[in-house]
Amino acid sequence: MTSYTPTRRPRADRHPAISYDEILDSDSRLVPASLREQDTPLIGSGSVPVSNYLDPAYFADEVKYLWPRVWQVACREEEIPNTADFVLYENVGLSLIVSRQSDGSIKALHNSCLHRGRRLVNEGGCKARFTCPYHGLTWRNDGAAHANPIAFDFPQWSQGTPPLPEARVETWGGWVFVNCDPGAPSLASVLGPMVDHFSPWQPEQRYIAVHVRKTVAANWKLTAEAFMESHHAPTTHPQILPYMTDVNSQYDAICELVTRQFSAQLIPSPLSGRAYSEEEIVTTMLGVGSRLKGAVGEAALAIPEGSTARQHVSQVMRGILNAEDGQDYAGFCDAEMVDALLYNLFPHMSFWGGAMPSLNYVWRPNGMDPATSIMDVYMLRRVPPSGRPKPAVRVDVPVDETFASACERSGMSAGLAKVLDQDMTNLPQVQQGLHASATGMVQFSAYTEMRLRHLHAHIDALIADGKARA
Ligand code: FES
Numbered sequence: 001m002t003s004y005t006p007t008r009r010p011r012a013d014r015h016p017a018i019s020y021d022e023i024l025d026s027d028s029r030l031v032p033a034s035l036r037e038q039d040t041p042l043i044g045s046g047s048v049p050v051s052n053y054l055d056p057a058y059f060a061d062e063v064k065y066l067w068p069r070v071w072q073v074a075c076r077e078e079e080i081p082n083t084a085d086f087v088l089y090e091n092v093g094l095s096l097i098v099s100r101q102s103d104g105s106i107k108a109l110h111n112s113c114l115h116r117g118r119r120l121v122n123e124g125g126c127k128a129r130f131t132c133p134y135h136g137l138t139w140r141n142d143g144a145a146h147a148n149p150i151a152f153d154f155p156q157w158s159q160g161t162p163p164l165p166e167a168r169v170e171t172w173g174g175w176v177f178v179n180c181d182p183g184a185p186s187l188a189s190v191l192g193p194m195v196d197h198f199s200p201w202q203p204e205q206r207y208i209a210v211h212v213r214k215t216v217a218a219n220w221k222l223t224a225e226a227f228m229e230s231h232h233a234p235t236t237h238p239q240i241l242p243y244m245t246d247v248n249s250q251y252d253a254i255c256e257l258v259t260r261q262f263s264a265q266l267i268p269s270p271l272s273g274r275a276y277s278e279e280e281i282v283t284t285m286l287g288v289g290s291r292l293k294g295a296v297g298e299a300a301l302a303i304p305e306g307s308t309a310r311q312h313v314s315q316v317m318r319g320i321l322n323a324e325d326g327q328d329y330a331g332f333c334d335a336e337m338v339d340a341l342l343y344n345l346f347p348h349m350s351f352w353g354g355a356m357p358s359l360n361y362v363w364r365p366n367g368m369d370p371a372t373s374i375m376d377v378y379m380l381r382r383v384p385p386s387g388r389p390k391p392a393v394r395v396d397v398p399v400d401e402t403f404a405s406a407c408e409r410s411g412m413s414a415g416l417a418k419v420l421d422q423d424m425t426n427l428p429q430v431q432q433g434l435h436a437s438a439t440g441m442v443q444f445s446a447y448t449e450m451r452l453r454h455l456h457a458h459i460d461a462l463i464a465d466g467k468a469r470a
């Protein structure tokens with residue numbers, strides 16, 4: 001029986017337990033350079049006012065100066081596979097018809113009739129033309145006007161009924177992004193090195209196996225922030241302590257708008273309080289449930305002599321995924337097979353890297369309500385050789401229901417639902433607690449909560465820039 005013994009390298013600004021980079025040293029494969037890079041700008045230790053979450057005026061500034069200028073995930077390409085397929089993407093008053101064109105490209109048309117403003121559609125579907133139900137003006141799905149039954153009475157449109165205005169559309173990794181700012185930098189330039197980091201993991205070769213949309217009784221930033229650091233895990237998710245690192249996770253900003261965090265799996269938390277044998281690490285992981293449990297099952301129990309729990313489960317995962325989808329996983333390192341590698345694109349998206357089935361989160365306000373939010377959870381699996389499966393139908397979970405209650409309908413594993421429900425339990429309490437704050441401020445830690453600080457700093461900068469231009 002081998003035992004896990006942490007090495008310690010004290011550093012002033014980090015937890016003294018083994019670092020993520022040191023964990024990579026014992027990987028059974030060559031680790032990609034992208035996982036070794038560390039770039040952690042220290043962006044201060046100042047406090048953040050609770051009004052950032054609670055004040056309707058701050059929310060109104062976000063609506064006016066943040067959301068119209070950022071790239072936002074509208075859907076996956078697989079949700080609009082055929083010509084004229086469209087989804088309706090809505091966020092803080094924005095309403096876009098995201099439609100597949102006959103040449104395979106995608107357009108995003110503002111869902112507002114140019115006559116008197118009626119919404120043209122209320123839900124997604126497949127339409128080559130959009131007829132306004134009010135007076136019958138009609139546009140093609142490429143935005144061009146098709147018919148205007150009352151054109152004789154519109155001298156202002158003597159040259160013809162104008163086309164529907166468009167937002168910008170760009171794609172990456174099978175995701176469709178929209179942006180209402182004609183002057184915004186390209187999506188690729190915003191993603192920066194993240195594009196190369198994800199290239200071996202082929203997010204575009206994946207399909208939606210699970211899609212759950214949860215309404216949360218908390219401001220959208222609070223919901224996002226619940227997934228932007230790992231040091232809440234020992235108290236919020238104590239069941240994962242024996243097999244997941246937390247206070248010694250790694251946090252980086254790899255370019256201006258992309259941050260990431262790495263947490264190792266099959267390594268105990270430094271706060272677990274005792275040593276674990278390699279066998280215990282695996283049996284605990286299988287016992288309490290996790291993303292990994294659903295993938296590797298009982299096959300992970302027998303650890304070969306000389307192997308660690310981490311190396312063994314990685315190897316089991318390579319075999320199971322290969323049998324499922326035919327992909328050769330031999331070259332992917334242990335970290336790519338089991339770790340939590342979360343990349344966030346400002347302001348509201350999280351994409352899990354690695355070779356295993358990937359989690360993805362998208363957070364946004366719930367309509368125009370600063371006090372509630374929507375969280376989309378996607379589990380993407382690799383497309384099998386037999387062909388691309390239909391994307392899973394989205395399952396909506398209302399504010400007063402749990403992820404666990406939707407497992408059967410959505411296909412989400414019980415272990416993942418439990419972890420998400422634990423996170424959800426905190427959020428309404430944070431929302432209410434902020435109202436009761438005596439200081440009017442929240443405090444972020446300097447390193448571990450650097451990504452939260454980054455989120456607020458960039459929102460503040462966009463608001464200030466927008467006001468300066470106004
Ligand atoms: S409002 Fe659309 S046709 Fe009149």
Ligand SMILES: [Fe+2]
Nearest residue numbers: 226236237423
């Ligand atoms: Fe959590």
